[in-house]
Amino acid sequence: MGGRMMSRITKLAAVTLAAATLVASASLAQAQTRVLRYADFGPDRGSRAEVIKWMDSEMRARSDGALGLDITWGGTLLGAKNAIDGVGNGVADLASVVPVYEPGKLTAWRVSDVRQIADEYVGMMATYELMTQNEAAIKNFADQGVRYVSNFTTGPTQLLSREQITNLDELKGKKVRATGSFGKAFEANGAAAVSMSQPDVYQALSTGTIDGTASYAYVINSYKQYEVATHLTTIDMGQNLGWGIVMNGRVWDSFSPEQQTMMTELGHDATLYMAQKMYEDRTQIMDTLRAGVDGITIVEHDGDPAMKSALIEAAESAGMEWMGGARDQGLPADDLLAAFDAAVAKYHKEMEVQGYPWAKK
Template identity: 80%
Template sequence: MMSRISRFAAVTVSVAALFAGATLAEAQTRELRYADFGPDRGTRAEAIKWMDAQMRERSGGALGLDVTWGDTLLGAKNAIDGVGNGVADLASVVPVYEPGKLTAWRVSDVRQIADEYVGMMATYELMTQNEGASANFAEQGVQYIANFTTGPTQLLSREPITTLAELDGKKIRATGNFGKSFEANGAAAVSMSQPDVYQALSTGTIDGTAAYAYVIDSYKQYEVASNLTTIDMGQNLGWGIVMNARSWSSLTPEQQTMMTELGRDVTLYLAQKMYESRTEIMQKLREGIDGNTIAEHEGDEGMKKALIDSAEEAGMSWLQGAKDQGLDADGLLAAFDEAVVKYKNDLEAQGYPWAKQ
């Protein structure tokens, strides 16, 4: 019979082996460098952290992410080049900030789609199944992984703006196709970063801003502008996660399959979180935050249609630029429109997939 000392020694050896095994497993985890130019907060950051946790779980601890936030590793204007050159294994990228790169992705910003699920899943499907899009990513030395979104664009203003007549002459913070749309409909588009919008609204430098729910909340813009007009101008969908092509090739076939499935799940996860976040934020604004409440207005159909039509017309300038790069722009746009119809029909018939859980 084993003595007490022998049993103690056996237990000690077992515990030591257990800790050694855990340490060895941790040492064997390959942490892929991820560069994100944004802060370590908000819904998008939450999705990246969820991706890391899921990657570790689904790979049995073999893969994980080492995330660098802010502009420390790569900024918004050099992220595509950086991840393509291997500065990071994965990165959050925005093609509009790096003209001429990943142009196929920007097809998703031509149309004005207000629903997160429809827009994100249609974009994901196109980027993963269209040969022209895949080739465009390969040219930059990257692999498409997942999609992000800003959520739908509305109009936050100091005074109510619900008609084209009320919009005329107003100074509105807006960029890209949104800015061109406001300009085409009588407003003066002003370009500035989100951190500057609060002060500009407060002083009257601008009369309003093309805004997203999470931006109104996180930058506390509700303190200086109390009118929110529904215009549903759509989302910025041409951005998300890409992976260095060499890093992708270094994965096992099983890991590549896992990453493909995870990329779709991350896209769907973020669509749900952005939808829920928008809904929750709007409810908070209605009820009031620190004594500040938002008055909601519905833009009249004439204004909404004019702004949406002008934004899509501005977006069509993408077409010629894509053709100049040798892309089948007409085919990409037709395929994207088809995917949008598919997911709109799916939503109407079955509702949001997360509502079934």
């Protein structure tokens, strides 16, 4: 009996030791994971947030647990107006940044907002290629102490309005919420551009303070703007492409060559994944709005070709103001724009011939 008791004790000890070893191994693996601080100014929802969390999961998997993200949402670590400086100074290791909110910073990136490109895949991949392969663009990031990682987008811009607006005559005199190049384009074509934040648009449409808004599918849906403006006119103006993810330059330099290769591939794949998500989400949202939400159905209109052309031409003309600011900073503005146009043409042709990459899977 004593022998059996000792055998049981020995087995129990072995099991306990094995369990302790597993716990210790897991703890060691966790301790060996280098967790990078990621700052995002927005909430933990939507396509952008999903892509960031996907990056964290993929980073851990592709690095065999050596790298991961600690994501801070809602601007509690860095806001939209100080994210570039914050990453450059090491407050965060990576962050979502919008150069237009920090004038004079990462000006090369904003070349992607000069043209009016409605297709998410074409615009995002052309921007990614330019920011990762053009020497002037790479240096522009390095001068701020950061490195470009990946790209975001808003998706194409359409016109949501209280009443039908399908041509220049109907647009004339209307008050339209629009900012930047979009606002200047509407003003150049007889409308009054009104600047306001998205949370204020619903009330402004409801009360008639504005007649319409230059908006995106995900904004129309998430802010329920379809409840107070039921006419949606396709004008296919461009996206906001000059924003995305940057990394602290010293953090990048501290990576092994293998980790740098992994991060480069991950940045490319995250950009492609974002393009896919935005395209699919936009398609799904539009199908939902057509079917009706809470008894409300969107009335769709195709904008008159003359109005579309006039708005796009005016927006691109306003966007060209970027050239002067870029030259003032010593950037080769003409070369950057030519390289971006070439990349857009390349991906547009690729998309027309081969279709979207995710559709092949």
